[in-house]
Amino acid sequence: xxxxxxxxxxxxxxxxxxxxxxxxxxxxxxxxxxxxxxxxxxxxxxxxxxxxxxxxxxxxxxxxxxxxxxxxxxxxxxxxxxxxxxxxxxxxxxxxxxxxxxxxxxxxxxxxxxxxxxxxxxxxxxxxxxxxxxxxxxxxxxxxxxxxxxxxxxxxxxxxxxxxxxxxxxxxxxxxxxxxxxxxxxxxxxxxxxxxxxxxxxxxxxxxxxxxxxxxxxxxxxxxxxxxxxxxxxxxxxxxxxxxxxxxxxxxxxxxxxxxxxxxxxxxxxxxxxxxxxxxxxxxxxxxxxxxxxxxxxxxxxxxxxxxxxxxxxxxxxxxxxxxxxxxxxxxxxxxxxxxxxxxxxxxxxxxxxxxxxxxxxxxxxxxxxxxxxxxxxxxxxxxxxxxxxxxxxxxxxxxxxxxxxxxxxxxxxxxxxxxxxxxxx
Amino acid sequence: xxxxxxxxxxxxxxxxxxxxxxxxxxxxxxxxxxxxxxxxxxxxxxxxxxxxxxxxxxxxxxxxxxxxxxxxxxxxxxxxxxxxxxxxxxxxxxxxxxxxxxxxxxxxxxxxxxxxxxxxxxxxxxxxxxxxxxxxxxxxxxxxxxxxxxxxxxxxxxxxxxxxxxxxxxxxxxxxxxxxxxxxxxxxxxxxxxxxxxxxxxxxxxxxxxxxxxxxxxxxxxxxxxxxxxxxxxxxxxxxxxxxxxxxxxxxxxxxxxxxxxxxxxxxxxxxxxxxxxxxxxxxxxxxxxxxxxxxxxxxxxxxxxxxxxxxxxxxxxxxxxxxxxxxxxxxxxxxxxxxxxxxxxxxxxxxxxxxxxxxxxxxxxxxxxxxxxxxxxxxxxxxxxxxxxxxxxxxxxxxxxxxxxxxxxxxxxxxxxxxxxxxxxxxxxxxxxxxxxxxxxxxxxxxxxxxxxxxxxxxxxxxxxxxxxxxxxxxxxxxx
Ligand SMILES: Cc1cc2nc3c(=O)[nH]c(=O)nc-3n(C[C@H](O)[C@H](O)[C@H](O)COP(=O)(O)OP(=O)(O)OC[C@H]3O[C@@H](n4cnc5c(N)ncnc54)[C@H](O)[C@@H]3O)c2cc1C
Ligand SMILES: Cc1cc2nc3c(=O)[nH]c(=O)nc-3n(C[C@H](O)[C@H](O)[C@H](O)COP(=O)(O)OP(=O)(O)OC[C@H]3O[C@@H](n4cnc5c(N)ncnc54)[C@H](O)[C@@H]3O)c2cc1C
Numbered sequence: 001x002x003x004x005x006x007x008x009x010x011x012x013x014x015x016x017x018x019x020x021x022x023x024x025x026x027x028x029x030x031x032x033x034x035x036x037x038x039x040x041x042x043x044x045x046x047x048x049x050x051x052x053x054x055x056x057x058x059x060x061x062x063x064x065x066x067x068x069x070x071x072x073x074x075x076x077x078x079x080x081x082x083x084x085x086x087x088x089x090x091x092x093x094x095x096x097x098x099x100x101x102x103x104x105x106x107x108x109x110x111x112x113x114x115x116x117x118x119x120x121x122x123x124x125x126x127x128x129x130x131x132x133x134x135x136x137x138x139x140x141x142x143x144x145x146x147x148x149x150x151x152x153x154x155x156x157x158x159x160x161x162x163x164x165x166x167x168x169x170x171x172x173x174x175x176x177x178x179x180x181x182x183x184x185x186x187x188x189x190x191x192x193x194x195x196x197x198x199x200x201x202x203x204x205x206x207x208x209x210x211x212x213x214x215x216x217x218x219x220x221x222x223x224x225x226x227x228x229x230x231x232x233x234x235x236x237x238x239x240x241x242x243x244x245x246x247x248x249x250x251x252x253x254x255x256x257x258x259x260x261x262x263x264x265x266x267x268x269x270x271x272x273x274x275x276x277x278x279x280x281x282x283x284x285x286x287x288x289x290x291x292x293x294x295x296x297x298x299x300x301x302x303x304x305x306x307x308x309x310x311x312x313x314x315x316x317x318x319x320x321x322x323x324x325x326x327x328x329x330x331x332x333x334x335x336x337x338x339x340x341x342x343x344x345x346x347x348x349x350x351x352x353x354x355x356x357x358x359x360x361x362x363x364x365x366x367x368x369x370x371x372x373x374x375x376x377x378x379x380x381x382x383x384x385x386x387x388x389x390x391x392x393x394x395x396x397x398x399x400x401x402x403x404x405x406x407x408x409x410x411x412x413x414x415x416x417x418x419x420x421x422x423x424x425x426x
Numbered sequence: 427x428x429x430x431x432x433x434x435x436x437x438x439x440x441x442x443x444x445x446x447x448x449x450x451x452x453x454x455x456x457x458x459x460x461x462x463x464x465x466x467x468x469x470x471x472x473x474x475x476x477x478x479x480x481x482x483x484x485x486x487x488x489x490x491x492x493x494x495x496x497x498x499x500x501x502x503x504x505x506x507x508x509x510x511x512x513x514x515x516x517x518x519x520x521x522x523x524x525x526x527x528x529x530x531x532x533x534x535x536x537x538x539x540x541x542x543x544x545x546x547x548x549x550x551x552x553x554x555x556x557x558x559x560x561x562x563x564x565x566x567x568x569x570x571x572x573x574x575x576x577x578x579x580x581x582x583x584x585x586x587x588x589x590x591x592x593x594x595x596x597x598x599x600x601x602x603x604x605x606x607x608x609x610x611x612x613x614x615x616x617x618x619x620x621x622x623x624x625x626x627x628x629x630x631x632x633x634x635x636x637x638x639x640x641x642x643x644x645x646x647x648x649x650x651x652x653x654x655x656x657x658x659x660x661x662x663x664x665x666x667x668x669x670x671x672x673x674x675x676x677x678x679x680x681x682x683x684x685x686x687x688x689x690x691x692x693x694x695x696x697x698x699x700x701x702x703x704x705x706x707x708x709x710x711x712x713x714x715x716x717x718x719x720x721x722x723x724x725x726x727x728x729x730x731x732x733x734x735x736x737x738x739x740x741x742x743x744x745x746x747x748x749x750x751x752x753x754x755x756x757x758x759x760x761x762x763x764x765x766x767x768x769x770x771x772x773x774x775x776x777x778x779x780x781x782x783x784x785x786x787x788x789x790x791x792x793x794x795x796x797x798x799x800x801x802x803x804x805x806x807x808x809x810x811x812x813x814x815x816x817x818x819x820x821x822x823x824x825x826x827x828x829x830x831x832x833x834x835x836x837x838x839x840x841x842x843x844x845x846x847x848x849x850x851x852x853x854x855x856x857x858x859x860x861x862x863x864x865x866x867x868x869x870x871x872x873x874x875x876x877x878x879x880x881x882x883x884x885x886x887x888x889x890x891x892x893x894x895x896x897x898x899x900x901x902x903x904x905x906x907x
Contacts, residue, residue: 042823092823094807103807107818111811129861131653131730136705139732141846141886141893145863156867158881158894184900222706228890268826271657 019048021301028321161256173260435462458597460888463578469734478533505798649691827858
């Protein structure tokens, strides 16, 4: 991939990040008919986190077939290269101002500023670290995030250690449990503090069960031992208040501890821009066109909220890119007129507002798993759901006909157990 | 024969080393770790104490204020991070106020400028995020914050530039007494030397025993510290102290030089002098007490934690000077405020060595300044643009959380960084909110390229702290016991 060396001073749309979010946004902007698009990524290759996901399981929704991460990224890249687009890789976006002056730096162009008609933020997410959950003990080498281990193994041909305990049942940890086992690294177990797993069910089955790797729920690492390198960890079960029961603690020998304890949207730039941030998603508040609280600044992908599947990232980003282009060309759809609120057992809702004149896809995360439940959109709509878990997003199509007789300006979404009778049965 | 051998490259050893290179002397510093400053000197609160807190009549008290006054110039000469941000010691009730009055008096008696008591209005105006129940505070404008590891690196770099011999990975295991001096066994070598300075931190007792001394006896007192996300930068401007109790300065809220907020340190006696574990109990009490001072502080913002061990001598004061063994000097028991006092301790020791017959003829070519390392994060975009025109490595970002460029990494390696921690403490790469999740591989590659080695040769901080294995390493090897 050759990075561009001749930057224009001005672009219709500048996309920050060239992961699946950024690529889909750039593609949609081009298809919607703007003249110039610049897509920037600090990595040497476009593709984002997909480049280190060499397993398959991507694209079932979007392409109707199972692809590996790099294959999924390549499909978008190939489409993009059919258009005229400037791609700057190995290029870091340092700052974006409310007037959409974008400062970037790379060895090929130095430090440069370009003016953008619209900006799409698609910076993805970073991993939560050990510090964020304060595991007591020493700080030897050998404690790292699962994503870093994934990079070592899949992109650099290195191994993080000989025997690795995994803390947290996030998808990256599950995928790495399998990957390391295949590489000959022992994985004595995955330890999850919550009473339910945090990764996709299919990953629990395919990455743990199929390889006889035990998953210990309601259990956490309470201490790390070792002066220079990890020598062992102490694990203990936790009670309902997540407090460890040290009387039942035991130690496990290992030289590596991988943390797979969640992702946090990468919102440095959003903060500099002064965007409104939703504390529940840790990403910007967005409208139904994926526009943030700043005019002409759009956002999509993991930077807005953590997605379970890349397919949804692409869908959301296509919308963001299309609307960024519409913003530049003066063809914006009607503004939103209804605010969405997270109600019972709903942790987060994206987008934060919708409009009653068109169809929207709304993404939700639940707080607690439920076998059978009702999803209720205020008083206007309800549907049956089966088996919801926090690890998997729930999507809801909101159609204009649901809202025909609704005259309020906000709707609350609840997901409640179905032993409670449904409204039509009341 | 060496004129002086310094045992231990903490801030004390490094400061002494630089001070001695002002003179025509053959000086050696031996350090057991792979780099200097990896002991207690990197694991502390980084406060240059104002001088008004320490009790009168102690060596600690005298040297803290003397040391404080030297930091501004030292930072200018050597280019490490130091800022006079001041401190506030706060009172919640009348009995606290009495203690504050005593502290303010201590300050006045030492002629420390600007120490005064503030009432609630002034406090709200200057530090609006403090607990609203605070009724009074002592303002100590002379207090500052420093990046203690940067100070160690800069001191040693300057000393080496002035002819110091530095040996790392060289633990001292024995010292023999001879007719015309001492013979130091370090890292497999035997080094004849006229004077030895024991600056071995928590291990100073062990080193003293090598020459048969029973003193000083050193006990360990551990302190845990918790670093918070940059989000909270600016929540306080000054270092906030609770009203001290006879045993402890208490838990502080510290705006570090780099703009992160740190809370700590705890104080707990430890048997194992290398016990740098953090604990659940320590974390809980630290955050409870910090929140009492600044209610906006929360565990959720914690990005990293660490602990250091204070070397506490029997009478709770510094132990500095000659011993009954000819040529053997102590700079031991340097507990808090040892960082603050370090420049003064170094000067005192040099004077004492002179009194013991060491010839202190000045070296006119002594170079007092070192070029300040460039930090992309702390210069303007204009300056960065210019730098990048000349050197494109200034446009290649390695650590995104702290904005560290490849040019800075190269510079740190040139200045002596050999490990991931060495890079981190010199450049801040890996110190930010993602804690190295992104920049670790690139930092390792650059270290490996410099050493003509592989990735599996790179360590976090020397010894057995390897980071990755080559695929081949797995075959036929046992899991470490
Ligand atoms: C281990 C793992 C397994 C997964 N498995 C699956 C799976 O099986 N199926 C599935 O559908 N999904 C899976 N996913 C999820 C999917 O990969 C993510 O949802 C998707 O990659 C998010 O896309 P994104 O574009 O928002 O972010 P990213 O892919 O993270 O891309 C963001 C890009 O922005 C760049 N960037 C950030 N800040 C800047 C800046 N300041 N300047 C320049 N560039 C910047 C980054 O370098 C990065 O390239 C998996 C993810 C992981 C990590
Ligand atoms: C939690 C905490 C917070 C603190 N906060 C402050 C503060 O805010 N302000 C302040 O002024 N002071 C503070 N202090 C005190 C300050 O950190 C110390 O006084 C200072 O760092 C002591 O420096 P040192 O050189 O004596 O010890 P160290 O830094 O421990 O250096 C001793 C060195 O000797 C080496 N060594 C040991 N044995 C051998 C051997 N046999 N051979 C060779 N080398 C050897 C070690 O590896 C080490 O590098 C704090 C201390 C702690 C623990």
